[in-house]
Amino acid sequence: MDSVGTSGGPVVRPSYGPTSTGHEPANLGDILERVLDRGVVIAGDIRVNLLDIELLTIKLRLLIASVDTARELGIDWWKHDPFLSGRDRELVEENRRLRRRLAAIEDRAGQDE
Known part of the structure; x- marks a missing residue:
């Protein structure tokens, strides 16, 4: 945030540039590039039981990665x-x-x- 002094006191305005840590905000393209380069795995199971009898099991496995990253993983x-x-x-x-x-x-x- 930038502070600007006026006769009515300081005025605080949001700053959308680089933060004080020196990191620039990542845009969607940068984030997508990182995800595809490294890959993301999302896994989950859904089970429906009735009186300790398993009626339905759904296993979800999702891998988001580039083709090159997937090949490196043997996929x-x-x-x-x-x-x-x-x-x-x-x-x-x-x-x-x-x-x-x-x-x-x-x-x-x-x-x-």
Whole structure:
């Protein structure tokens, strides 16, 4: 805060610049860069019990990090996820072929009876 003296006494005005500690306020971009560089993990569990019987458990795990930081941590699941890697089309086509083969086998088995 800056103090300015007047005839009515000191006037205090807020100061939005660097504080007396010498640190500049961080903007959103700086904060996001730090978070992505270091990563943040948020974890929690939700359990619903009725008379000591567990009815529902939800485990929440959230990792916020850059791709490079995630790779350093050994996390690269997006490479192997069919939906994210584009392999989902291949799996859909393979599923269709297998269904046709299964239907043909079932038809032959039905004719033999």
